[in-house]
Amino acid sequence: SQIDAQNTQEIRIFILQQSGKFNQEYTNSKTIGLGDSDTGVLSTFTPTGNQVHYQWKTINLSIVPRNLVQ
Numbered sequence: 001s002q003i004d005a006q007n008t009q010e011i012r013i014f015i016l017q018q019s020g021k022f023n024q025e026y027t028n029s030k031t032i033g034l035g036d037s038d039t040g041v042l043s044t045f046t047p048t049g050n051q052v053h054y055q056w057k058t059i060n061l062s063i064v065p066r067n068l069v070q
Helices: 049-053
Strands: 011-019 032-036 040-045 055-063
Touching (some): 032 055
Antiparallel strands (some): 011 055
16 A cells, blocks of 8 residues: 555554573563554564563654655
8 A cells, every 4th residue: 555645644663673692591472562552552472482582672663754745
């Protein structure tokens, strides 16, 4: 789908990032949701296998676009 550049007021970006190194003694298999109170949960991630031995963090960006006129 195309973005209506003239009516776009805000762009929200949700990033899931692995933080830290592999740690055999650390275990976390909790489901992580990406989204916020306005968008709701857009996607989820549940660590499995070796992924449970890493720490994960979410990064939320909100961008107000300027000069998007075509």
